[in-house]
Amino acid sequence: MEADAKPKKSGPRLCCICNQRRAVLKRPKTLEQICRECFYEVFEEEIHQVIVENQLFKPGDRIAIGASGGKDSTVLAYVLSELNRRHNYGLDLFLLSVDEGITGYRDDSLETVKRNELQYGLPLKIVSYKDLYGWTMDEIVKMIGLKNNCTFCGVFRRQALDRGAALLKVDKVATGHNADDIAETVLLNILRGDIARLSRCTSITTGEDGPIPRCKPFKYTYEKEIVMYAYFKKLDYFSTECIYSPNAYRGFAREFIKDLERIRPRAILDIITSGENFRISTSTKMPEQGTCERCGYISSQKWCKACVLLEGLNRGLPKLGIGRSRGLNNDIKKDTKQGGGTKSIESKQCGSLDF
Amino acid sequence: MQLTLEFGGGLELLCESVKVHNVNIDLPKGADKLTMRYLLSWVRTDLIKERPEMFMKGESVRPGVLVLVNDCDWELTGQLDTTLEEKDVVVFISTLHGG
């Protein structure tokens, strides 16, 4: 699209911030109409404020940006490297990608990440399912079919990201989860009655008790603005649906959030606030964190979820470890305490392959 | 009326992976102007090859699809009532695809 697009004859509305230039965007958060230049400014500075107020980074930190090649992580990589320069954060930034091994999808999106590596001058590390687990997603799907493949995808990806982060020796991983994603996850956790995760999923920093904490600098950033930003800045991102993406339930939640947003854009922030304000009653036990006896990854049970799933794959019993906690961990040790057995909701549709 | 339509964010998959379409649209009978409302119904019947529900909901775009008319958010130009002129550029971007 050319930048010199002509304004509508109905008289250009002026930006309500600078009062000089033509407004090009209605902000969902504030309903202000603003011009392109003021949009860049408020978009970037709000993220800066969130970073500062929540102390997401310390000078000298090594930070991995979970990069899928999609819109959110692409904009995150761009904005973080901008802000790092502008405000002298003193961060060493890296791109970290997971190659699940999905032909015709992941290989294409990784090409986008490789271009981002050059465009933003950020070193890229790719960890693959094949290297870590001995299986690609294509091979897993061939074995288990299209049902439940997102369980594998999600469990393996979360752990792969941690392993990649350990290889890079980073202090923290920043992910592209945006306000819409978080509102959606709050909703899904309510629908499942998962009160323990309800409050946790709204935390801007998670995993501080684990090996490598994660943070979400876009927690308050609307998806609409991320996409508009990418569009106006002509950022290079990948936007094709994962071929193994069957999570219809999440799809309905997404649609519901978008319907609410159309009627009242603040609904997204309000849902996040609701999630934040839930307090876990003392009777709800949070699972205790230990480490997996097999691979050393954090786990509330004897074996971590990835090891249970992997054992199933390798023994030709792929149903092992899927769904409610039953199966291997209970086989191994009958008195293993139940808890944390249900699979967690990732605040990205698994098939979207964002982290 | 000549218009340029652009599909992004995955919506191009609904029209044979072609992102930019230069189209020529006849004004509806008896009308002297073309509105976004009419354009959307035209796109649905004459341009999109598959899964129109990924693009439309009711008579408007599906929530989560962004629309820009000459690089301006259509929420500022009147949405369905926006009138289009010769050589206007209309961009549709899905926010629903990918991460």
Ligand SMILES: [Zn+2]
């Ligand atoms: Zn302005």
Ligand SMILES: [Zn+2]
């Ligand atoms: Zn998946």
Ligand SMILES: [Zn+2]
């Ligand atoms: Zn393990």
